[in-house]
Amino acid sequence: MAAPLIAFRNVSRVYGSGEAEVRALADVSFQIAAGEFVAIMGPSGSGKSTAMNIIGCLDRPTFGEYLFKGIAVQGLGQDARALLRRHALGFVFQGFNLLPRQSALENVELPLIYKGMPGPERRARAREALRKVGLEGREGHDPSQLSGGQQQRVAIARALAGQPTVILADEPTGNLDSARGQEIMQLLQALNRQEGITIVMVTHEDDIARHAKRLMVFTDGRLTRDTAVGERV
Amino acid sequence: MLWDALRLAFVAIIRNKLRSFLTVLGVVIGVAAVIAMVTVGEGSSAQVQASVERLGTNVLVVRPGRVRMGPPLGEPAPRFDLKDAAALAELPIVAHVAPQSNGSYPVVEGNANTSTQVSGTTAEYLIVQNWPLGMGRNFERSEEISGASVCILGQTVRATLFGAGDPIGATVRVRGLSCEVIGVLTARGAGSFGQDQDDLVLIPIKTMQRRLKGDNEVGSISVALLKSVESATGIRTVQALMRDRRQIEIGEGDNFSVTDMRDFNTLLSGVNSVMAGLLSAVAAVSLLVGGIGIMNIMLVSVTERTREIGIRLAVGASEGQVLAQFLIEAVVLSVLGGVIGIALGLALAWGGSIFLAIPFAPSALVVAMAFGFSALVGVVFGYFPARRAARMDPIEALRHQ
Numbered sequence: 109m110a111a112p113l114i115a116f117r118n119v120s121r122v123y124g125s126g127e128a129e130v131r132a133l134a135d136v137s138f139q140i141a142a143g144e145f146v147a148i149m150g151p152s153g154s155g156k157s158t159a160m161n162i163i164g165c166l167d168r169p170t171f172g173e174y175l176f177k178g179i180a181v182q183g184l185g186q187d188a189r190a191l192l193r194r195h196a197l198g199f200v201f202q203g204f205n206l207l208p209r210q211s212a213l214e215n216v217e218l219p220l221i222y223k224g225m226p227g228p229e230r231r232a233r234a235r236e237a238l239r240k241v242g243l244e245g246r247e248g249h250d251p252s253q254l255s256g257g258q259q260q261r262v263a264i265a266r267a268l269a270g271q272p273t274v275i276l277a278d279e280p281t282g283n284l285d286s287a288r289g290q291e292i293m294q295l296l297q298a299l300n301r302q303e304g305i306t307i308v309m310v311t312h313e314d315d316i317a318r319h320a321k322r323l324m325v326f327t328d329g330r331l332t333r334d335t336a337v338g339e340r341v
Numbered sequence: 342m343l344w345d346a347l348r349l350a351f352v353a354i355i356r357n358k359l360r361s362f363l364t365v366l367g368v369v370i371g372v373a374a375v376i377a378m379v380t381v382g383e384g385s386s387a388q389v390q391a392s393v394e395r396l397g398t399n400v401l402v403v404r405p406g407r408v409r410m411g412p413p414l415g416e417p418a419p420r421f422d423l424k425d426a427a428a429l430a431e432l433p434i435v436a437h438v439a440p441q442s443n444g445s446y447p448v449v450e451g452n453a454n455t456s457t458q459v460s461g462t463t464a465e466y467l468i469v470q471n472w473p474l475g476m477g478r479n480f481e482r483s484e485e486i487s488g489a490s491v492c493i494l495g496q497t498v499r500a501t502l503f504g505a506g507d508p509i510g511a512t513v514r515v516r517g518l519s520c521e522v523i524g525v526l527t528a529r530g531a532g533s534f535g536q537d538q539d540d541l542v543l544i545p546i547k548t549m550q551r552r553l554k555g556d557n558e559v560g561s562i563s564v565a566l567l568k569s570v571e572s573a574t575g576i577r578t579v580q581a582l583m584r585d586r587r588q589i590e591i592g593e594g595d596n597f598s599v600t601d602m603r604d605f606n607t608l609l610s611g612v613n614s615v616m617a618g619l620l621s622a623v624a625a626v627s628l629l630v631g632g633i634g635i636m637n638i639m640l641v642s643v644t645e646r647t648r649e650i651g652i653r654l655a656v657g658a659s660e661g662q663v664l665a666q667f668l669i670e671a672v673v674l675s676v677l678g679g680v681i682g683i684a685l686g687l688a689l690a691w692g693g694s695i696f697l698a699i700p701f702a703p704s705a706l707v708v709a710m711a712f713g714f715s716a717l718v719g720v721v722f723g724y725f726p727a728r729r730a731a732r733m734d735p736i737e738a739l740r741h742q
Contacts, residue, residue, distance in 0.1 A: 166655065166735050187659045194657025205652050205739065209356070219656040221345050266656065 111178045112139035113273065113306055114163060119172035121158050132158040134329040135172070142273070145300045145307045147320035147337070154326040156310050157278070163308060164197055164276045165189040177273070194222055198267025198305075202279035204259040206251040212238060212262045213247040219270040237265040241295060257288035264295060268305075275299065277309040281316050293319040343669075350670040353642070354677070364638040365678030367631025368718060372679050372711045375624040376686025381693045382617035383702040388531065389613070391700075399566040400469055401575055402600045403429070403583065418596035419587065420558040423546070428586060429564055434578055437565040439466035442549045442558060446516040448542055450502040457498050459515055459542045461549020467526075469565045477509045477524030480545050488547030492520040495541035496528040513542075518552050520544060531698035572601045628714060631678065632722035639671050639726035650730050651738025664731035671723020672716055679715025683708055 121133040133155045140146055150156040161167035162174055165181055166189075174181045176192060184192070198219075199205075206215045216234035225233070238247055241261040251259050260280060267275050277296065281289030297319055299305050311317050318337060325333035354361045406418040426440035442461040447454055460466070464480040467473070477493070484491055492513065499508055508522045529538040550557055566575040576599050583597050643650070653663060687703055694701040 161736055164655075187661070190654065190657050190659045193655065197657075199655050201739070205648070205655075207649055207652060209352075218653070222653075222657045222659070222662060227344075270656070 111175070113142045113144075113177060114140040114308075115173075115175040116159075116162075116169075117173040117175070119159075119162065119169040119174055121155075121162065121167065122170040131329050133162075133169070136326075136329075136331050137172075138324065138331055138334060140306065140308065142306055143300070143304050145297070145319070145321045146309065146324060147317035147322070148308065148310045148324045148326065149312060149317055150326035151312075153328075155329040156326045158329075159326065160276055160278055160308070160310050163274075164199060165192045194219065194270065196273045198270055198272035198275040200260070200263050200267050200275060200277040200280045202282040204251070204256075204263045204283070206259055206262055206266075208251055211248050211250060212243060212254065212265075215251070215262055216265045216269050218266060223270065234265070234269050237269040238262070240268060240299075241265045255288075256284050257291060260284065260288075260292055261295065264292070264299075268299065268303075272305065274306045274308060277307065279310055279312070281311065281313070286315070289313075289316060346666045346669045347673065349666060350673040353670055354674060360638065361674060361677075364634055365631070365674055365681070367627060367634045368675050368678030368715050369631075369682040369685065371624045371627030371631050372682025372715055373686035373689060374627060375621055376683055376707065376711055377689035377693065378620040378624070379617055379707045380687065380690035380701070380703050381697070381699070382613050383704055383707075384690070384694050384699040385613050385697070387702050388699045399568075399570065399572045399575060400602045401564045401566065401572070401579055402602060403562045403564060403579060403597060404560075404600070405597050407595065407598055420560075421562060421597075422557050422559055425583070425586060426559060426562050428582060429562060429579065432578060432582060434567055434570045434575055435564055436567045437465045437468050439463055439469045439563045439565075440546055440559040440561075441466070441563065442546055442554065442560045444549070444553060446553065448498060448502065448516075449514045450511065453502045455498060455501045455540075457495075457540050457542055459544060459549070459553070461544050461546035461553070463546060466543065466563070469563045472529065473527050475525045475527040477522070479524060480543075485545045485547065488545055488551050490518060490520045490548060490552070491523045491545065493524040493526060493543040494522055495526050495539040495543075497537055497539040498542055499525050515542065515544065516553060518548075520548075537698065572603065576601065628718055632675070632718040635671055635675055635678075635719065636722040636726060639667065639674075639723055640729070642670075643667060643726050643730045646730075647733065647738050647741040650733050651735050651741065654733065654735035655739060660731040663733075664727045667727035667730045668720065668723050671727065672719035675715045675719030675723070676712070679712050679718075682715070683711055686711075 116136050116138050119133055119136045120131065123130045123132060136155070136159065148156045148159065158167065162169055165176065165184075168174070168182050168184075172182075177196065179192070181189065181192070207218065213231065213234050216237050217230050220230040220233060235247060238244060241264050243258060243261050243265065246254065246258065251262065254262065264275075275296070280296070281292050284292065293316060296307055296309070300307050307320075309320060317323055320337050323333070323335055323337050324331060403421070405420050421440070423440060426438050429435055430438040439462050444459050445456060446459045447456050448459070463485050464482075467479055474493070475496070479493070480491065483489070492515065494502070494508060502508070502513060503511070508525060511522050512519050513522060514520070526539070526541075531537060546559070564575070564579060566572065579599050580595065584595065587596060589595065650663060690703065691701050
């Protein structure tokens with residue numbers, strides 16, 4: 109069996125020390141294979157955001173091992189992790205996190221700039237990504253001229269443009285009404301099925317989690333449930 | 342990547358036009374001060390240099406009285422007369438001698454009139470001054486001896502009285518004395534102090550003494566030494582002769598002065614360079630303050646754009662790339678200030694050169710250095726804020742509102 113794409117081995121994440129010590133993740137182990145669509149749920153403070161940050165190479169475990177494509181991320185510095193994010197990861201946030209006063213196209217180009225891709229190729233790639241999320245013809249619009257659903261599509265296009273192995277979505281529908289939320293979920297499902305992109309998504313809505321294939325639930329820093337979606341416990 | 346960072350920097354600067362302008366004001370003022378002062382300084386040095394070269398040979402100026410600051414002490418020193426000039430001309434080391442007696446008189450031609458300096462002198466004045474005639478002729482010996490009513494005009498006087506007309510052969514009235522115009526000098530421009538050297542009328546010295554002043558005095562004597570003679574030797578010889586003629590006892594001080602015009606001009610250019618040095622120091626302080634202004638505003642900008650930095654780090658920007666972005670922004674800002682400052686400084690120097698009547702002498706080296714220094718200010722003072730941006734924790738930065 110090939111090495112899993114994402115592997116947590118007894119991962120703990122501790123903030124502060126002594127009396128003020130907070131254990132956000134406590135001895136968590138799991139694996140995610142390429143092509144999966146995982147929903148992570150749990151109350152706030154359960155450690156699900158910490159787990160996402162570690163998967164996204166934004167944070168490192170205090171103890172334990174995190175292997176991404178077999179690479180031990182806990183030993184990597186800021187720049188090495190930036191390289192992993194640049195080449196293998198795409199982020200979609202609850203608050204969209206687009207650069208204001210820059211067009212949709214420029215926002216989608218952003219990760220490609222850091223890849224050092226020349227301008228014409230970059231713009232062609234960004235246009236293609238915007239087309240895939242159904243925003244053809246909106247390339248020149250500022251985020252402020254787009255609806256919430258459209259802004260989130262731009263954010264997905266930005267994640268997509270870098271041709272990532274994994275897209276990490278942190279409550280991608282949290283700021284959208286349920287109809288827009290459903291559209292975004294269908295888009296993510298399509299990317300998962302058609303492009304084979306692994307998707308890990310944090311949400312607290314059952315309706316949204318249902319679109320995933322696998323559900324992980326965190327409670328008090330521990331992984332308390334890990335089942336296929338639709339399976340009853 | 343570099344192009345994108347430059348574009349981003351311009352976008353960020355244009356977005357906050359007023360703030361950007363106020364930020365770079367310190368650099369603008371510093372650079373403008375350096376450029377203006379150095380350019381004016383170079384212009385006046387060039388001026389002094391040109392007047393030194395015009396003199397050609399060593400020229401000594403002999404005047405009665407000591408050259409000193411403050412009110413005159415005791416008895417006024419006795420004047421010179423034409424015999425003193427003749428005696429100086431006898432010296433073997435002297436090539437030419439031009440006695441002068443000056444006054445300021447109205448000069449009238451028809452309806453046009455002007456008040457100008459009138460110099461009573463001899464034909465040798467033009468040789469000593471290395472000052473060619475533009476038209477007409479010099480004084481003749483017979484005119485000098487008889488004190489004829491003839492005159493040579495400076496260009497400014499000619500332009501005032503005759504405009505485009507031909508003045509040769511015309512008659513002008515110098516304080517009521519009718520003089521025939523026999524020559525016109527070439528234009529010489531401004532002197533070491535910025536005075537107009539062409540605002541001048543020459544007449545034979547005897548004409549001056551007899552018809553205008555009514556005395557026998559000579560105000561000063563210009564002495565051109567032979568080319569082979571050191572000016573120090575010339576000064577000693579002239580001093581010895583004059584002490585003898587004026588019967589000054591050994592141990593008594595001179596009641597006249599001998600000045601080497603070259604020394605005088607060298608002194609002037611020395612003063613100029615001291616002034617330029619002082620003003621450059623002031624400008625350096627201004628650049629320092631300007632740099633701190635840029636650092637301050639870059640720190641504000643980094644804080645305001647924390648979330649943007651978080652997004653950039655999340656999509657894979659390395660520390661170096663974020664550092665470069667903010668460093669380039671600071672450098673663009675300070676170079677922009679430098680360019681505005683260079684333009685402003687050159688404009689000021691240009692205006693100043695017209696006002697002071699000196700050549701406008703912009704130096705490519707000084708402009709290049711001002712440009713380089715303003716860029717350096719951006720790098721030095723932009724580094725700390727840029728490093729702060731690059732070292733941000735992406736998680737914290739993304740959470741920032």
